[in-house]
Amino acid sequence: MHAGEAAVTAELVRGLVRARFPEWDGLPVVPLVSSSGTVNAIFRLGDTMYVRLPRLKGGVKGLLKEQEWLPRLAPHLSVPVPDLLGRGTPSDDFPWPWSIHRWLDGTHPAPHADLALDLAEFVESMRRVPYTGGPPSYRGGSLAMVDAATREAIATLEPDLDTAQATALWSESLNAPAWDGPPTWAHSDLLPANLLVRDGRLSGVLDFGTVGMGDPACDLMPAWAVLSAEAREVFREKLAPDDATWQRGRGWAFSMALLGLPYYRETNPPFAEMCRRTIEAITTTSSSRR
Numbered sequence: 001m002h003a004g005e006a007a008v009t010a011e012l013v014r015g016l017v018r019a020r021f022p023e024w025d026g027l028p029v030v031p032l033v034s035s036s037g038t039v040n041a042i043f044r045l046g047d048t049m050y051v052r053l054p055r056l057k058g059g060v061k062g063l064l065k066e067q068e069w070l071p072r073l074a075p076h077l078s079v080p081v082p083d084l085l086g087r088g089t090p091s092d093d094f095p096w097p098w099s100i101h102r103w104l105d106g107t108h109p110a111p112h113a114d115l116a117l118d119l120a121e122f123v124e125s126m127r128r129v130p131y132t133g134g135p136p137s138y139r140g141g142s143l144a145m146v147d148a149a150t151r152e153a154i155a156t157l158e159p160d161l162d163t164a165q166a167t168a169l170w171s172e173s174l175n176a177p178a179w180d181g182p183p184t185w186a187h188s189d190l191l192p193a194n195l196l197v198r199d200g201r202l203s204g205v206l207d208f209g210t211v212g213m214g215d216p217a218c219d220l221m222p223a224w225a226v227l228s229a230e231a232r233e234v235f236r237e238k239l240a241p242d243d244a245t246w247q248r249g250r251g252w253a254f255s256m257a258l259l260g261l262p263y264y265r266e267t268n269p270p271f272a273e274m275c276r277r278t279i280e281a282i283t284t285t286s287s288s289r290r
């Protein structure tokens with residue numbers, strides 16, 4: 001998916017596990033081909049574990065953040081998250097750290113899911129985490145950080161997008177009043193590939209490489225990236241963000257989708273399709289309830 005991506009194979013992972021965790025040597029190692037993740041490669045390890053390895057050097061920071069904070073955050077969250085079972089270290093065979101986690105059963109939510117209350121409860125549990133002094137969340141700053149890249153993406157998508165409308169919607173979010181409250185904890189990447197569902201309920205949340213503190217608006221992204229239009233309104237009513245925070249949250253969802261669609265169109269079709277649905281959800285929302 002990326003230029004310079006590491007070649008991570010099942011054979012490599014078997015060797016890493018054998019050298020670092022000999023007690024798990026011999027367990028089957030199988031690539032998780034159904035994953036639409038973009039930063040880390042995932043391999044099942046036996047029936048109860050999985051191995052998570054950065055595809056790029058740029059993914060190391062998030063993996064180390066997850067190793068540090070996930071065990072501390074887990075007791076405060078409303079749904080299970082993957083227990084960290086082992087910390088892999090760089091070696092001659094693989095230059096970066098990696099992790100082993102406990103496997104969580106579940107499926108990713110179907111398009112336009114109705115998980116409003118469960119997602120709102122998870123977001124609220126993130127905001128109640130008692131720790132201060134955490135790292136900045138990936139999308140916890142100003143939308144101005146991604147303004148140039150987002151406008152470039154809008155221009156790139158011109159054949160398939162009403163660029164005038166997209167630019168107006170983006171500008172609306174960009175110009176929303178900034179967050180003026182204290183920084184709060186946020187997952188910052190609540191997209192379908194990071195959510196698990198069982199029996200119609202949210203059963204787990206994955207990938208805490210983007211977690212941190214900042215503007216809570218970024219955790220409103222699933223309103224457009226995950227939920228149906230009806231569930232979106234329930235989600236909004238439950239969390240009760242002010243209009244400016246809702247606009248910034250929509251901006252983060254829009255930027256993610258606009259940037260992701262052209263980049264992953266050929267290399268990660270499931271992720272690109274999620275981006276298309278998110279763009280459609282935003283561009284077709286009535287102006288009165290954006």
